Amino acid sequence: MKAELEAIQAEALEALKAVKTPDALESLRITYFGRRGKLTDVMKGMGTLSKAERPAIGKLANEVRTTLTQAFEKATEALHHQQQAQQLEAESVDITLPGRKPAYGKAHPVMQTLERIEAIFSQMGFQVATGPEVEMEYYNFDALNTPADHPARDLHDTFYLEARGWKQHPQEEGEDARSERLLRTHTSPVQIRVMENQKPPVRIIVPGKAYRVDYDVSHTPMFHQVEGLLVDTHATFSELKGVLASFVRQMFGEQTQMRFRPHFFPFTEPSAEIDISCTVCQGKGCRSCGHTGWIEILGAGSVDPEVFHAVNYNPAEVTGFAFGMGVERIANLQFRIPDIRTFYENDLRFLRQF
Amino acid sequence: MNVTVNWLKTYIDFALSPSELADRLTMLGIEVESIKHLGAELAGVVVGKVTTIKPHPNADKLVLCQVDVGEAAALQIVCGAPNVTAGMLAPVATIGTELPNGITIKRAKLRGQESQGMLCSEKELGLAAQLASASGLMELPPTMSIGMPLAQALGLDDVVLELEITPNRPDCLSLIGVAREIRAETGNALKLPQVNLQEDETDIREMTAVTIDAPELCPRYAARVIRGVKVGKSPAWLQQRLESVGVGVINNIVDVTNFVLMEYGQPLHAFDYHKLADVKHGLANGALRRIVVRRAAEGEQLKTLDEVEHKLTSDMLVIADAEKPVALAGIMGGYDSEITAATCDVLLESAYFQPSSIRATAKALGMNTEASYRFERGADPGTVLPALDRGAQLIAELAGGTLCAGSVDVYPGQQPLVQLQLRPERVNFVLGTALEATEMDAILNRLGFHVKATDGEYQVTVPTFRSDVTREIDLIEEIARVYGYDNIPTTLPRGDIPVPAPEPRTEVRKRIKHFLLASGMMEAVNYSFCHPNCFEKIRLNKNNPLREALQLRNPLSPEMSILRTTLLPSLLENAQHNRNHQIDDIALFEMSTVFLVGGTSRPDSPVKEPERVAGILAGEIGGGVYGNPYRCPDFFDIKGVVEGILEVCGMTDYTIQQTAEPTFHPGRNAEVLLADRRLGIFGEAHPRVLENYALPYKAYLFEFDVEALVGTAEFSKRFEPIPIYPNVQRDLAIVVDADVLSDIPMALIYATGGTLVESVRLFDVYLGDQVPAGKKSLAYTITYHSATETLTDKAVNALHDRVVKRLNCELGAELRM
Numbered sequence A: 001m002k003a004e005l006e007a008i009q010a011e012a013l014e015a016l017k018a019v020k021t022p023d024a025l026e027s028l029r030i031t032y033f034g035r036r037g038k039l040t041d042v043m044k045g046m047g048t049l050s051k052a053e054r055p056a057i058g059k060l061a062n063e064v065r066t067t068l069t070q071a072f073e074k075a076t077e078a079l080h081h082q083q084q085a086q087q088l089e090a091e092s093v094d095i096t097l098p099g100r101k102p103a104y105g106k107a108h109p110v111m112q113t114l115e116r117i118e119a120i121f122s123q124m125g126f127q128v129a130t131g132p133e134v135e136m137e138y139y140n141f142d143a144l145n146t147p148a149d150h151p152a153r154d155l156h157d158t159f160y161l162e163a164r165g166w167k168q169h170p171q172e173e174g175e176d177a178r179s180e181r182l183l184r185t186h187t188s189p190v191q192i193r194v195m196e197n198q199k200p201p202v203r204i205i206v207p208g209k210a211y212r213v214d215y216d217v218s219h220t221p222m223f224h225q226v227e228g229l230l231v232d233t234h235a236t237f238s239e240l241k242g243v244l245a246s247f248v249r250q251m252f253g254e255q256t257q258m259r260f261r262p263h264f265f266p267f268t269e270p271s272a273e274i275d276i277s278c279t280v281c282q283g284k285g286c287r288s289c290g291h292t293g294w295i296e297i298l299g300a301g302s303v304d305p306e307v308f309h310a311v312n313y314n315p316a317e318v319t320g321f322a323f324g325m326g327v328e329r330i331a332n333l334q335f336r337i338p339d340i341r342t343f344y345e346n347d348l349r350f351l352r353q354f
Numbered sequence B: 001m002n003v004t005v006n007w008l009k010t011y012i013d014f015a016l017s018p019s020e021l022a023d024r025l026t027m028l029g030i031e032v033e034s035i036k037h038l039g040a041e042l043a044g045v046v047v048g049k050v051t052t053i054k055p056h057p058n059a060d061k062l063v064l065c066q067v068d069v070g071e072a073a074a075l076q077i078v079c080g081a082p083n084v085t086a087g088m089l090a091p092v093a094t095i096g097t098e099l100p101n102g103i104t105i106k107r108a109k110l111r112g113q114e115s116q117g118m119l120c121s122e123k124e125l126g127l128a129a130q131l132a133s134a135s136g137l138m139e140l141p142p143t144m145s146i147g148m149p150l151a152q153a154l155g156l157d158d159v160v161l162e163l164e165i166t167p168n169r170p171d172c173l174s175l176i177g178v179a180r181e182i183r184a185e186t187g188n189a190l191k192l193p194q195v196n197l198q199e200d201e202t203d204i205r206e207m208t209a210v211t212i213d214a215p216e217l218c219p220r221y222a223a224r225v226i227r228g229v230k231v232g233k234s235p236a237w238l239q240q241r242l243e244s245v246g247v248g249v250i251n252n253i254v255d256v257t258n259f260v261l262m263e264y265g266q267p268l269h270a271f272d273y274h275k276l277a278d279v280k281h282g283l284a285n286g287a288l289r290r291i292v293v294r295r296a297a298e299g300e301q302l303k304t305l306d307e308v309e310h311k312l313t314s315d316m317l318v319i320a321d322a323e324k325p326v327a328l329a330g331i332m333g334g335y336d337s338e339i340t341a342a343t344c345d346v347l348l349e350s351a352y353f354q355p356s357s358i359r360a361t362a363k364a365l366g367m368n369t370e371a372s373y374r375f376e377r378g379a380d381p382g383t384v385l386p387a388l389d390r391g392a393q394l395i396a397e398l399a400g401g402t403l404c405a406g407s408v409d410v411y412p413g414q415q416p417l418v419q420l421q422l423r424p425e426r427v428n429f430v431l432g433t434a435l436e437a438t439e440m441d442a443i444l445n446r447l448g449f450h451v452k453a454t455d456g457e458y459q460v461t462v463p464t465f466r467s468d469v470t471r472e473i474d475l476i477e478e479i480a481r482v483y484g485y486d487n488i489p490t491t492l493p494r495g496d497i498p499v500p501a502p503e504p505r506t507e508v509r510k511r512i513k514h515f516l517l518a519s520g521m522m523e524a525v526n527y528s529f530c531h532p533n534c535f536e537k538i539r540l541n542k543n544n545p546l547r548e549a550l551q552l553r554n555p556l557s558p559e560m561s562i563l564r565t566t567l568l569p570s571l572l573e574n575a576q577h578n579r580n581h582q583i584d585d586i587a588l589f590e591m592s593t594v595f596l597v598g599g600t601s602r603p604d605s606p607v608k609e610p611e612r613v614a615g616i617l618a619g620e621i622g623g624g625v626y627g628n629p630y631r632c633p634d635f636f637d638i639k640g641v642v643e644g645i646l647e648v649c650g651m652t653d654y655t656i657q658q659t660a661e662p663t664f665h666p667g668r669n670a671e672v673l674l675a676d677r678r679l680g681i682f683g684e685a686h687p688r689v690l691e692n693y694a695l696p697y698k699a700y701l702f703e704f705d706v707e708a709l710v711g712t713a714e715f716s717k718r719f720e721p722i723p724i725y726p727n728v729q730r731d732l733a734i735v736v737d738a739d740v741l742s743d744i745p746m747a748l749i750y751a752t753g754g755t756l757v758e759s760v761r762l763f764d765v766y767l768g769d770q771v772p773a774g775k776k777s778l779a780y781t782i783t784y785h786s787a788t789e790t791l792t793d794k795a796v797n798a799l800h801d802r803v804v805k806r807l808n809c810e811l812g813a814e815l816r817m
């Protein structure tokens, strides 16, 4: 019987090697472990053994059984892996076929820039304020120290609205048929509206649309501005420089240089224009910067005392500074679009680029 | 305004290169917009002398010239100009020169004869505009030195700076004004013109009298008379000066007035004395001519130098003689009294006019002259006499003639000099600097201010040419400017940061925008303007209030002449633009204010500016690639976008119902209502709208009132327990009449199941052969769930049966097997 068991084991292990399919494996298993299987038969014959033989043969029989069981499990697993490997091979795809990209939209490039500007100033504690785009002359000009006969009004080519009977001044009663409404030429009137309604300290930015009669490769009749205003008991020109230096560093990078140039705005004194080193040539001079190495990006200055008078702030008690920038211009330092009117065609080939 | 470096150097010395000068001026607030080297275009062109001329052996019309250009060997140059003569001096473009017209001079053979350069005409050198002359070679004066670069020989070796002068600095609209800025920068002394007048015996008062009838418009008027002048060409130096800064040359008298205008910034006007009306009934002092500065009579006529006849109003100031207006004060002289070749006596005017009056008149008449530009910004009353004397001297020098003794100077508007107090500590407080008072004093002195210190108080006298300085803050700016903005420290704000009020609008806008971007729509930004026909194009009802739009008085074009009341036309135009460029996967949205009339969103404005968000889906959606083909969007794509917007705004109580906006397909449009308020509309664009925008395929649109969403959005969230007990799902297919809306059975299911129905999902709609005509099949998955127990099959079956019975009972719905 011992020999018989050893023969079965050897025969079964040999047969397993030749098995190639799950079916063959199963029939082989039945050949040995089935109800009429060879090993089953031998086990059944154990009863005929003498008491003396039984322990040794029994032990051997169990060993054979264990060995074969493990061998069958191993073979099963190997066959499974082999089959899986075949399947995986059959399933390989052409990875150069197109991906099924979920549709996603993109914010307009001017809005992307506007949001970046907003984010930088909001970190410095500036809150967003808004105001109407159809304005009174009072807010757009007069309250900003730009009376009707001021030559600075020539710098703004203003869109006026057909008269409908408006009032000229906020304190006036009723509407005046003669008075004008215009499309604001800058977002600065919101400065006045905010100060009229709020005590200092004020720390706001005003993002929004503004309008001027202008239409060429570098001007659109509607454009976006971000205006900033800080009013406090001790706001200085040096703080204006600090705020704008932080902005420039975050917006344009650490390596970007900035310079303050004296300029004129009716509602700030002292006034400045701010240039940054040209983003195209890094300040060496090129066509984009008119070979100066500098590009103007901002107008700014200390709030003119006349503006404080207009909103009933006392210029002896508060000082402040304001700044304003054109969003398209800043966007275009990065994008370098030759004709900025392209921004407002909403051509999808354009919008998808940003 | 243009200035040249050489001209500036006649008023102040400075050792700065043109680009250094440009940089310093820019940093003082006078932005230099361009630097132009005048002679740059003439590089390589020298003065040559034609020594001998021989006929060309192979051409009748050409000659061979030997030309001396100051070098050892003469050049042989082939020339065809008719006026070439031996001994003449002419410009020679040497080998390698690039002429202004783009031609490069090369060593060449012309009809077999070598030519080592080119003899040039004015036109070839780009000089024709400056020095008018006949065709042929440019003839140079025999005194020029042979071989000298032509630019230098013509006095063109100068550099022109184009300056942008801000409106507050009329004093810098002159060479002397700019020189004063250079003084502030360098500290060098100013060299003002030395005026030395040779006057004759005749007292000016015997020649003319001046009366100012409108002193509020003309605070100062001065005049001189020069007799016996000879009108002719100005000398070369004067022509060059004027041409170098872009001022046209006319005659010696007018050129002098323009020269003084550029030099001092003071406009002068020269009248032909004899064309002024004679005073018949002699004035008390015996004067023969009378100048009256007065307001024009209403409707009075004047023909100005440009030969335009103006009808004047009483707001306008004129210079009149004894009978009629002879000049539009401060703007332009009269045609009838202008200087001509026959003029022999000249009355020279120098005056100061009230800026806003000049500005109003110039604007009303559509005129803009060098004179009006300066007067309306504010000339210097203190320069009236120096400029008059300078002009008179130059006229006498250049046109001959003698000067009557003295000048008339009527000055009713004389003001005391402006005195300002300056507090040094205020300067440092405003600027954030730590400047010494002595530094401030030095800066103001260099700018021409006079500073007097008493016990730490500074009294500053403002010179008359700085009419822009009226307050202490203006002095502070002057100090900051000259001290250098770049030298002011850079510090961070120290003040308190104001605490913002909550702003639900920002949140609503942000959520909607993020959702629309995430759903694959691109953000568009359109002009706020549109064409008045857009309402017709989107078929708005005749009585739709959106048709009432604000109109621009000065639009750029009809397409941009009204302000939008809806965003839909812009988006349809965007779709049309893209279709025209073969882009057909159109998914765009825009968020913007529109302009409505008659509302009262802001108490002080009759214009309402509510915000809208609108979108368009048209053409095809999907990737358009293998595995993700294009498909046409339909009504339910736009409805999905609309539902998404409502969801991100936390809205649940809205209803969607069919409406009747003519913009849309009558059976494929809806409005979103919250209670009775319309939040938005959406649907398929009406075929005629598609035709109006030349769209060859369907387009789906939505427009929401962001204001309404801001008012009703609900962002607060409360945790709801995640179900503990398992769900039980049952599918239910019913056959109902084809006109039953799909949400009616759904509502009945919810109503029947109560809290035990967690969700009902419509997964199929079928009309066709498998159901009777006039019927349709709707298939729902119902999810039953209890929050308190595991639902047994038995309980679910009982509930499901009740649902089926109710559908049958109320809708006649049959179960579909």
Ligand SMILES: [Zn+2]
Binding pocket: A278, A279, A280, A281, A282, A283, A284, A285, A286, A287, A288, A289, A290, A291, A293, A294
């Ligand atoms: Zn550059």
